[in-house]
Amino acid sequence: MPRLVVVSNRVPVPSPKGSTATAGGLAVALEAALKSHGGLWFGWSGKTSGDREIEWLEIRDFGNVTYAVADLNRRDVDEYYAGFANRALWPLCHYRLDLTDFSRKDMAGYFRVNRSFARLLAPLLRPDDLIWVHDYHLIPLAAELRHMGVKNRIGYFHHIPWPPADVLSTLPVHDTIMRGLAAYDLVGLQTDYDVENFAGCMVREGFGRALGGNWYESYGHRFQVGAFPIGIDxxxxxxxxxxxxxxxxxxxxxxxxxxxxxxxxxxxxxxxxxxxxxxxxxxxxxxxxxxxxxxxxxxxxxxxxxxxxxxxxxxxxxxxxxxxxxxxxxxxxxxxxxxxxxxxxxxxxxxxxxxxxxxxxxxxxxxxxxxxxxxxxxxxxxxxxxxxxxxxxxxxxxxxxxxxxxxxxxxxxxxxxxxxxxxxxxxxxxxxxxxxxxxxxxHDVAAWCRSYLDVLSQATEPQSEGLRALS
CATH class of the missing domain: 3.40.50.2000 (Glycogen Phosphorylase B;)
Incomplete structure (x- = not known):
């Protein structure tokens, strides 16, 4: 069984007594999945480190799970988190174009932090690791890892709504966002409506083509897209x-x-x-x-x-x-x-x-x-x-x-x-x-976790015959 690597914006590192700091059902389910596979949980510590650049990780082992967290500096928090993630992507995905505030400085910070995360994560990876990235803060992470030569299966789950093409295309760098998602092997969304919207963005806007069976090809890479409605414990x-x-x-x-x-x-x-x-x-x-x-x-x-x-x-x-x-x-x-x-x-x-x-x-x-x-x-x-x-x-x-x-x-x-x-x-x-x-x-949270990881670990690419052309 491959090791599972979970990447999220924030990581609930357990206390010395072994209890997870975050009591939410998602954290509990991901921790359970990590324990069953043996794994690594990587992301932001939630702490701010003044002006220091991201250059080191705090690593702790609890049983067969390793927690690896990095601090962000004030500039990173302002540009990556409060800026592009939560003043551009969040309102855009919630159809609030009136509140979408795009700044090229914030955009640069968003990609810079994802690049730094990839640089810190890559040395910790093993060849057969299964990597599961969570949410809109980390969309470019797979592309950064691929650029560094990482060939592992990498999945992404988008916890918030996915907007239709006419909404997404208002973002000046929407093509870069779609390219980032195309670097994953599996893009998971909450509902069939979100999948329809994603397909519209991919095919109608000319970023890729549908291959059938929820498979797409974009920027030279084939990947799956599916609805995985999250549950509770x-x-x-x-x-x-x-x-x-x-x-x-x-x-x-x-x-x-x-x-x-x-x-x-x-x-x-x-x-x-x-x-x-x-x-x-x-x-x-x-x-x-x-x-x-x-x-x-x-x-x-x-x-x-x-x-x-x-x-x-x-x-x-x-x-x-x-x-x-x-x-x-x-x-x-x-x-x-x-x-x-x-x-x-x-x-x-x-x-x-x-x-x-x-x-x-x-x-x-x-x-x-x-x-x-x-x-x-x-x-x-x-x-x-x-x-x-x-x-x-x-x-x-x-x-x-x-x-x-x-x-x-x-x-x-x-x-x-x-x-x-x-x-x-x-x-x-x-x-x-x-x-x-x-x-x-x-359909509880454990079933959600299993269903996603089953597809990520077992899916095989479709045959090339009869592929549908770009619309």
Whole structure:
């Protein structure tokens, strides 16, 4: 069995006691895959090292997994991370051309850091290693490794949406981005819609040709493209939710509700999440439903995100002001419609909060998958489950057929869906819950990991006969 090498923007190095610092399901699944193969996890430490260039790695072994991390200097963080990755690629992939800020200096920093990562990673590789690169921060990494002579199978997984050709082509260096992706052996995307968009970018824009069977040829290299919808650690999260009612935060929240119905939303502070539109929809629901006033509370948990990016700082102020305005207009001396929490809450506490909620609002304007939707359903009491209200623009909507699917841009319709979720009879709620849980159990994060690595390690190139020409 080949060794697995995982490359991600940040690496959750375990503590000396051996526990992984990051408790997220993805980190747990990748760590499990690494342990089963024996492997290496490489990436940024999350630390900033003043003005020093990337020139050394901190390497630690925990069992059969090696963690190799590098610090970035302030310039690297500004240009590679806060700049090109999160002010150009992130908004572009979320269809926000109005927020896409392209800078050639940031672009140069993005490619410079990827080149430095390749230079540090290459000496650590073995000839039969299987390399799995994660997300938009590291698109050029395979091309840099190929330039250095690395011939290993290299896969890439794109965790966020992939935009259509007309959106991608607004980026001045979109051809370089596509060339970088063509250097991989397998490009994994979240949904079939993302695959369709990627194919349009590749073929319609003349960067490559379709060979059939999800194979493409571009810049002299053949590679596969496929949809691999990511899951959660379902059984673990079910158990966490069952125990979550004992969590102090969940217990205090339930007591403070005084038998009011709870509606919950959990998101990073990001313009792609539709938090402002969601607050407007909940406000409209209260206005439309006099009986809900004083009897339904919306809890929005929104940890700060990328505060160094100006658009995020502006958004933090806007959401706080909107929440205050709604509470001032609709609240009473003994009740406010919205509780807005601007800090991180542990997964154990979230599991308990999901379980006591009558409805979960997951209404992004655009999202690759959105695991909150899956965690909310997994956390429910099978005998008295809450209802998921889900945006049609989240990748999860392609799988979660028991959710109430909404257009987050339609305030009135989303408000009506909230009312429907709150008043839905228990039999209907159980039916919706039971239609989703088998899929969450079967297609969990471990299955996602296995399915991707199986394709990456076993795929063989198609025959050359009958190849389709460029369109």
């Amino acid at each position: 379902t059984d673990i999260f079910v158990q966490m939710a069952e125990e979550g009612l004992k969590n102090p935060i969940a217990k205090r929240t339930k007591e403070s509700l005084n038998d009011r119905d709870l509606v919950i939303g959990v998101d990073r502070l990001d313009y792609s999440k539709g938090i402002g539109q969601r607050i407007e929809a909940f406000s409209r629901f209260i206005e439309m439903s006099p009986s809900a006033k004083g009897h339904v509370t919306f809890l929005q948990i929104t940890p700060k995100s990328r505060s160094e990016v100006p658009e995020y700082a502006d958004m933090q102020k806007e959401i706080a002001e909107l929440t205050g305005r709604v509470n001032g207009q609709l609240g009473d001396v003994d009740w406010v419609p919205i509780r807005y929490v601007n800090k991180t809450v542990s997964r154990a506490a979230l599991a308990g909060l999901y379980r006591i909620a009558r409805a979960g609002l997951v209404t992004p304007l655009r999202d690759g998958m959105n695991l909150v939707a899956k965690e909310f359903v997994a956390a429910q009491d099978p005998n008295d489950p809450g209802v998921l209200v889900l945006s049609r623009f989240a990748g999860a909507a392609r799988e979660m057929d028991g959710a109430l699917i909404v257009n987050p841009y339609d305030t009135e319709a989303t408000a009506n869906a909230i009312g429907r979720a709150i008043s839905m009879p228990v039999e209907a709620r159980r039916e919706r819950y039971n239609s989703m849980m088998p899929k969450l159990r079967e």
